[in-house]
Amino acid sequence: MQIKDAVIAITGGGQGLGRAMALLLARHGARLALIDLNEEQLDKTAAECQSLGADAHYFQADISQEAAVELTFTQIVSTMGRLDVLVNNAGIMRDGLLVKMKDGKLEKKMSLEQFNSVIQVNLTGTFLCGREAAAIMAEQGSGLIINIASVSRAGNMGQTNYSASKAGVSAMVVTWAKELGRYGVRVAGIAPGAIATDMTAQMKPEALKRMEQWAILGRLGEQDEIAHSVQYIIENDFYTGRILEIDGGTRV
Template sequence: MQVKDAVVAITGGGQGLGRSMALYLAAKGARLALIDMLEDKLNETVKLCEEAGGQAKGYVCNVAKEDQVEATFSAISQDFGGLDALVNNAGILRDGMLLKAQDGKVTKKLSLEQWQAVIDVNLTGVFLCGREAAVQMIESGRKGCIINISSVSRAGNFGQTNYSAAKSGVVAMTVAWAKELARYGIRSMAIAPGFIQTEMTASMKPEALEMMTKQIPLRRMGQPDEIAHTVAYIIENDYVSGRVVEVDGGIRI
């Protein structure tokens, strides 16, 4: 599949990695359906994509809400005449240790709210958007590609029980979908980024950033365009499916 003229939906497309992916693909001539909960950010990204040479439209949607996801993907197919690829990028963090204890007494626990919020967006949202993207691809008779954004943290990271569980689940779904959807000409892949230089990492204390960077064999954080480049590679290589591409500078958590 060529990126040029492909209809690509990106969740979390209003900012961060999603915006970087959108701009990278827009410069290659993709037609972009950008999904986010923040309308102002969506509008900004749509304008930037158009300036970069691509066609883009924004859709306000909570990916954890089934009715909103169904309506959004139906609208994308109507607006663009079909769907060729989905990047399941939307995600949130609600970090915290499973529990904290002092002198044999538990003083704090990871709350069910923290757990559920991350599972709802980072796992259920991926399931709902992947399912509805596949529906649109199959019913329009178009071969397609679903790319799920996992994380190096999927192996289990300190203070990230909820996030690690979700990102591990994303990989399991990726493999299952590759097996199930191949008969319809739909590929399923995952990308597991390491530490990427984004707005979130820019707000960290310099000493924390330095400590984090020292753990990376390449001694630097990844750039958003390096993830976007990987997305383009997966879209264009029709023989990759059911695998995880690790873009992490060699780090292992």
């Protein structure tokens, strides 16, 4: 698929990885539909894309809410005429141990609210956005859905909720690819390792050093390296049903 003039929706498009993806795709002439909860950041990123000559619009929505997602994708098609690519990028982290012990006694448990809050955004939100995009693309007879997973999908200490959500997101890639291929719709995923973001920049030096050492390359990934992977999947029409691992050879 050519990026130029393709209508590409990005959830979590106002900041972080979503912003990096949007700017890279804007430089290649994409028409962008940015989805996020933070309107201020959405407006700023959309303006940056427009300054690069791109047709960019933003849609404020809570992707964990079905009605909001349905309305958003209706508005995208109404505003932009079609939908060629969805990047399911939005996600949150609320890390914690399943149980925390001190001196042989239970000190804390991961709450159901802590677990569900991550599942609702990362997994339910990905499902809802993917479903709405799939319905549009199947009728068009073409399209691409990219789910942003994580190396944590294999299981990572302190991330019961996050790992479970990203394992589910990864399983959706294979399931949807098998279901939607007959309609000309590809589905793929990207599993980033530890990436340099505003969040990692605020971490304690010792924690940051530990993350860097997880990767064979001995450094954090750059946001543009993930954005470039999105570009690759869009442009490679034979890539579907697979997860592209961009993690510097991470070994946790």
